[in-house]
Amino acid sequence: MNNKVYIQRLSTGVPGLDELLGGGIPEYSFNLLAGTPGSGKTTLAHQIMFSLAGPERRALFFTVLGEPPLKMLRYQQQFPFFDLAKLNQSVKFVNLAADLLEGDFERVLTRIADEVRDFAPSLVFVDSFRSVAQSARAMEQGGAGLQNFVQRLGMQMTSWLATTFLIGEYLAPEAESSPVFTVADGIIWMSQLIQRDTLLRKIQVVKMRGQAQSLGVHTFRICDTGVEIFPRAMIQEAAAATIASNVRLSMGVPELDTMLGGGLPAGYSMLLVGPSGSGKSVLATQFLSEGVRAGEAGVVAAFEKSPNQLLSRQLDVLIESGRVGVINTRTLDLSIDAVLADLVALIRQLDAKRVVIDSLSGFELALASSSRDDFRQSLYRMVAVLTAMGVTVLMTAELEDRYDQLSFSSYGNAFLADSIVMQRYVELDGQFKRVLSVVKVRASEHSKDICLYDIGNAGIEIGPVLSQFQGILTGRPGAPAA
Incomplete structure (x- = not known):
């Protein structure tokens, strides 16, 4: 016989929050929304309240602020989740400021109990609960009185079958807040900080x-629609890499497909590195164009250039037809979790099979306020999430072409890619020439040749192997390489 108690989880109506909570807010729970001033606690509370409130689930919102509720509501009405029709029907606001000024916890508790008894709410909010805590220090009851008040309030709300939210401003979990933190069934912490600009x-x-x-810790933003949360992507355990001979994607350059061993394996991540002007974006464009020709939609995340600069006229038609989607990620105050969430949503919308990230240099710039470890971790999570979706990813990265050393990425990120293609400049017969080589294709044979290439009207055009020009390199026609 199963005697387990079933606890219903209430959907908050806040994008991303239910996922963080493990499925929603437990019904009849006693919760604390805490954090720094201006971090969005009241907006989050209102968004939850208006999403859940209705004729069968009424909400009571207590304010203990010095300012009247009308001033607060004036600003909250700007959000689309605010439903004026629910006021005084499904949602009621009560100001406790006068009761709190009397300095009697018992009176405040009695007023709350009377209002709850009369309105019979299923949801109860108290904002800002820190005002109660600060008043406790000026009262004879002090911390002991506050703890007793919190415990009695929690027990009463549970007995009245109400899901309760206490909203409070805290710079950090302070000693004076310990009674609240101990009694609460759920604690949601919100903060905002400045990193550089x-x-x-x-x-x-x-x-x-x-x-x-x-x-x-997860990223969120307050936009025109309210609070939107971007849960950190969790990497799922993946099976060992295997390649089926019939699951290879063409790069749109037949000679490069041959060098890769028959094309890029589906579901792989490729790192395309090279100096400025070497044609990385051109090859990325051909990769997407070839996918569209094969019936595969694509997505571009432009970290460095605007979409108009990134894409050629060849792709303009494809974008207009809806076969290629573009995400402009140049707004630097967006976190990588927000970008990844938008990217995943667009991939699912288009059922895209190919993704271009141009470029990792711009990606790194977007995380300029973070450390190198943050950059590596964010990149690792992004690639892992996308490839786990079965998407084939092409990432470009700009590297300074130094002739005295060979590197494949900044900060040693080359190990994250399943395949690496490098573009470089060499000096031949008094001119700079472009050369291309396949550095690696995981679990696959590939060409070891270094081939000359050029950029023509049709895109990347690969020429002969560089060894044919050894005589030119040494200054003696036909002579072997030094």
């Missing part, structure tokens, strides 16, 4: 009893 908003589910929440 970028404002970053972060959210963390510190605690959620009875269910497995998503660990770690």
Whole structure:
């Protein structure tokens, strides 16, 4: 016989939040929305409340701020989730400022109890609960009185079958807040910080009893529609790389397909590196164009250049037809989690099979306020998530062409790619020539040749192997290489 108690999870209506919580807010739970001033706590609370409130689930919102509720509502009404028709029907606001000024926790608790009894809500919000905590220090009850108040409030709300949210401003988990943190069933921490010239908003589910929440710190933003959360992508365990001879994708350059051993294996990630002007974006364009010709939609994430600069006229028609989607990621205050979420959404919308990230240099710039380890970790997660979806990824990276050393990526990121194609410049007969080579294709044979190539009207055109020009390199026609 199964005697386990079933706890219903309420969908918050906030994009990304249910995923962080482990499926939603547990019904009848006692929760704390805490964080720094201006981090979006009240907006998040209103978004949850208006999403859940209705004739069968009414909400009561207590304010203990010095400012009247009308001032707060004036700004919250700008968001589309705010439903004026629900006011005083499914949603009621009550100001407790006068009761709190009397300095009597018992009176505040009695007022809350009376309002709850009269309105019979299923959802109760108290904003800002820190005002109560600060008042406790000026009262004779002090911290002991606050702890008693919190415990009694939590027990009463649970007995009234209400899901409760306490909203409070905290710079850090302070000693005075420990009673709240101890009693709460769930704790959601929100913060915002400045890194160089970028404002970053972060959210963390510190605690959620009875269910497995998503660990770690996640990015969110407050946009015209309200709070939008971007959960950090979790890397799924993948099977060992295998290649079927009939699952190779053409790069749009037949000679390069031959050098790769028959094309790029589907589901692989390719790193295309080279100096400025070597034709990385041109080859990326041919890769997408070939996919469209084969019936495969594509997506471009432009980290460095605008979409108009990145794409040739050849792809303009494809974009207009909807076969290639473009994400402009040049806004530097967006986190990589936000970019990845938009990228995954567009891939699913188009059922895209090919993705171009141009370029990792721009990607690194977008994370300029982060450390090198953050860059490597973000890149690793992005590639792992995309390839786990069965998407084939081509990433471009600009490297300074130094003739005295050979490197494949900044910060040693070459190991993240399944395949590497390098473009370089060489000096032949008093001219700079472009050369291309396949450095690696994981679990596959590939050409070891270094081939000359040029960029013509049709795109990348690969020429003969560089060894045929050894005589020119040494200054003696037909002579072997030094």
